[in-house]
Amino acid sequence: MRTTETHEAGLIARVLAGEKELFHELIRPYERMVYLTLFSIVKNEAEAGDGAQQTVISAYRHLASFRGDAKFSTWLATIAINEGRKRLRKAKGAAEESLKEQAASHEGDFTPAPLTDWREIPLEALERKELREALRVAVAELPGIYRQVFALRDLEELSVEETAQALGINPGAVKVRLHRARIMLQKRLVPFLKTTAPARRGFFRRAP
Amino acid sequence: MKLNCKHVWEHISEYIDDTVDAKLREDIERHLEHCEICSAILDSTRNILVLTADDRTFELPVGYSERLHERLAKEMENSEKDSTKE
Numbered sequence: 001m002r003t004t005e006t007h008e009a010g011l012i013a014r015v016l017a018g019e020k021e022l023f024h025e026l027i028r029p030y031e032r033m034v035y036l037t038l039f040s041i042v043k044n045e046a047e048a049g050d051g052a053q054q055t056v057i058s059a060y061r062h063l064a065s066f067r068g069d070a071k072f073s074t075w076l077a078t079i080a081i082n083e084g085r086k087r088l089r090k091a092k093g094a095a096e097e098s099l100k101e102q103a104a105s106h107e108g109d110f111t112p113a114p115l116t117d118w119r120e121i122p123l124e125a126l127e128r129k130e131l132r133e134a135l136r137v138a139v140a141e142l143p144g145i146y147r148q149v150f151a152l153r154d155l156e157e158l159s160v161e162e163t164a165q166a167l168g169i170n171p172g173a174v175k176v177r178l179h180r181a182r183i184m185l186q187k188r189l190v191p192f193l194k195t196t197a198p199a200r201r202g203f204f205r206r207a208p
Numbered sequence: 209m210k211l212n213c214k215h216v217w218e219h220i221s222e223y224i225d226d227t228v229d230a231k232l233r234e235d236i237e238r239h240l241e242h243c244e245i246c247s248a249i250l251d252s253t254r255n256i257l258v259l260t261a262d263d264r265t266f267e268l269p270v271g272y273s274e275r276l277h278e279r280l281a282k283e284m285e286n287s288e289k290d291s292t293k294e
Binding site for chain 1: 217220221224225245248249252255256258260261262264265266268269273275276277279280281283284287288
């Protein structure tokens with residue numbers, strides 16, 4: 001961890017001192033993160049691709065303002081989030097989206113779906129294409145505030161602290177949203193997970 | 209403390225992230241030992257996270273990286289021209 005940061009700090013200093021080409025190397029580990037962050041907001045491949053380019057260019061132009069009080073990855077994620085939000089506003093009209101999201105944050109039943117005939121899922125079942133597709137759809141259908149936290153934490157593997165910084169919310173809110181996102185996904189995907197297990201109806205039943 | 213299922217569900221995400229305190233962890237584990245419902249919920253949620261972190265689930269568009277670096281190279285070129293103009 002420490003060495004990544006030291007390495008990055010070195011690269012940043014050299015880019016700023018004129019070795020511009022090294023910026024390519026600096027961002028390479030984060031290409032995926034930048035794209036997925038954008039995609040979690042705009043939900044459109046082409047828009048996410050364009051937004052990722054804009055994010056990287058913006059980071060390049062403003063590299064001198066990176067202070068190192070946050071991690072470089074968090075700083076980059078923040079730029080990506082702002083870029084995504086800008087694009088979303090342009091595409092939809094912000095009022096509609098934020099209303100929907102506010103409503104979503106107070107509604108909903110955040111209890112998981114109980115599985116009554118669950119057997120430990122064989123690893124090869126996770127290899128199925130339909131399951132991946134179902135997960136992509138389910139993530140895309142999460143309300144935005146949950147989808148963004150889920151993307152940063154579980155997809156891009158930022159820490160709670162980094163996710164909070166990047167989204168400008170407190171760590172407590174990250175945890176609550178992440179919990180809800182995971183439970184919503186569990187609920188949505190149970191039918192897909194279940195069909196992979198042999199039916200053992202009546203084998204085990206207990207009221208929660 | 210004896211936990212019921214609902215308590216376990218409330219902490220399932222933190223349990224997965226290993227951010228519950230030792231006492232609560234112990235209580236949850238004791239509950240999981242005898243509750244197949246909660247074990248199944250935990251298992252299925254973990255599987256979803258494994259699948260999420262798998263690069264093949266959320267793939268990048270073909271040519272994404274190439275286009276990104278091309279665009280960046282162009283930007284560098286342009287900024288060079290700008291700075292030599294001054």
